[in-house]
Amino acid sequence: MPEGVADATPRRVPVGIDPNRPSIARVYDGFLGGKNHYSVDRAVMDRILEVVPEAADIAQGNRRFLNRACRFLATQTDIEQYLDCGSGLPTTENTHQIVHRSNPEARIVYVDNDPVVLAHGRALLEDDELVVIAEADIFSPSTVLDHPLVAQYLDLSEPAVLLHVGTLHHLEGDGGPALMQQYIDALASGSYVVFSHFYDPEVPELTKVAKRIEEILVHGPMGAGRFRTREEIEAMLPGLEIVKPNATRGPGLVPCYQWWPDGPQLKTPSPTAQCIGGLVARKP
Ligand code: SAM
Numbered sequence: 001m002p003e004g005v006a007d008a009t010p011r012r013v014p015v016g017i018d019p020n021r022p023s024i025a026r027v028y029d030g031f032l033g034g035k036n037h038y039s040v041d042r043a044v045m046d047r048i049l050e051v052v053p054e055a056a057d058i059a060q061g062n063r064r065f066l067n068r069a070c071r072f073l074a075t076q077t078d079i080e081q082y083l084d085c086g087s088g089l090p091t092t093e094n095t096h097q098i099v100h101r102s103n104p105e106a107r108i109v110y111v112d113n114d115p116v117v118l119a120h121g122r123a124l125l126e127d128d129e130l131v132v133i134a135e136a137d138i139f140s141p142s143t144v145l146d147h148p149l150v151a152q153y154l155d156l157s158e159p160a161v162l163l164h165v166g167t168l169h170h171l172e173g174d175g176g177p178a179l180m181q182q183y184i185d186a187l188a189s190g191s192y193v194v195f196s197h198f199y200d201p202e203v204p205e206l207t208k209v210a211k212r213i214e215e216i217l218v219h220g221p222m223g224a225g226r227f228r229t230r231e232e233i234e235a236m237l238p239g240l241e242i243v244k245p246n247a248t249r250g251p252g253l254v255p256c257y258q259w260w261p262d263g264p265q266l267k268t269p270s271p272t273a274q275c276i277g278g279l280v281a282r283k284p
Contacts, residue, residue, distance in 0.1 A: 031059035065256035199277030
């Protein structure tokens with residue numbers, strides 16, 4: 001483990017089902033309109049909504065990006081294995097359901113460390129022979145990569161899709177690039193990485209939005225949630241070729257809603273929707 005990575009995470013111990021501590025997965029689920037959250041999670045949501053009323057646009061933009069990126073890779077590549085780190089609570093459309101629509105033989109390993117996510121995930125996947133959920137700390141790449149379920153379901157000497165969607169902003173400090181390098185080193189040439197992160201677009205109005213949410217997440221009971229700049233986020237994908245994100249932009253990070261949208265933008269996204277950035281990249 002490179003220096004700085006191991007100590008960079010403020011919440012190494014899973015929150016468990018302690019109803020007195022908010023959980024990342026449950027707060028996110030709340031912003032997506034899910035039902036799996038407690039009053040302590042709603043208190044965090046309310047504080048965020050007080051200062052940024054459109055905050056749910058960040059979660060929704062992120063999840064829709066994940067869905068489009070999975071559909072893209074399932075239809076446009078022949079890759080048959082997916083490692084989804086920090087998978088979150090099952091919601092309406094999950095990675096395996098999207099991928100299996102185009103590629104029913106694909107094997108998917110979800111990874112999370114939140115007991116509520118693990119319990120719901122195991123219940124959902126009980127009868128599925130191709131999909132499994134592993135308990136591991138995604139900020140310790142070796143514990144993920146060496147996990148027995150990863151070895152059993154995936155062959156990382158062949159191309160794979162690695163998802164780190166909405167995860168690295170929960171890592172404090174500047175250990176992100178070194179941490180992601182360990183994942184990327186483990187991937188075969190021709191693999192893809194799907195990545196999203198809280199984004200500070202460095203426009204004064206939006207930097208203010210980012211700082212307001214960050215203040216609540218970092219200095220509140222969640223303890224983590226950093227908005228980073230384009231330069232800081234792209235530095236987390238060393239050596240990868242970023243896929244062109246839409247018809248008009250060159251390769252690079254874009255606000256998630258701009259990544260190959262489903263069609264013309266009929267609804268105008270709120271400015272806050274720009275505060276989550278996403279990209280898909282290929283390992284040469
Ligand atoms: N990837 C999903 C998505 O984008 O829709 C869920 C993102 S949710 C914001 C982040 C997830 O990462 C949560 O389910 C949380 O439990 C998980 N997570 C956070 N820190 C983790 C850690 N150190 N190890 C494993 N999972 C972690």
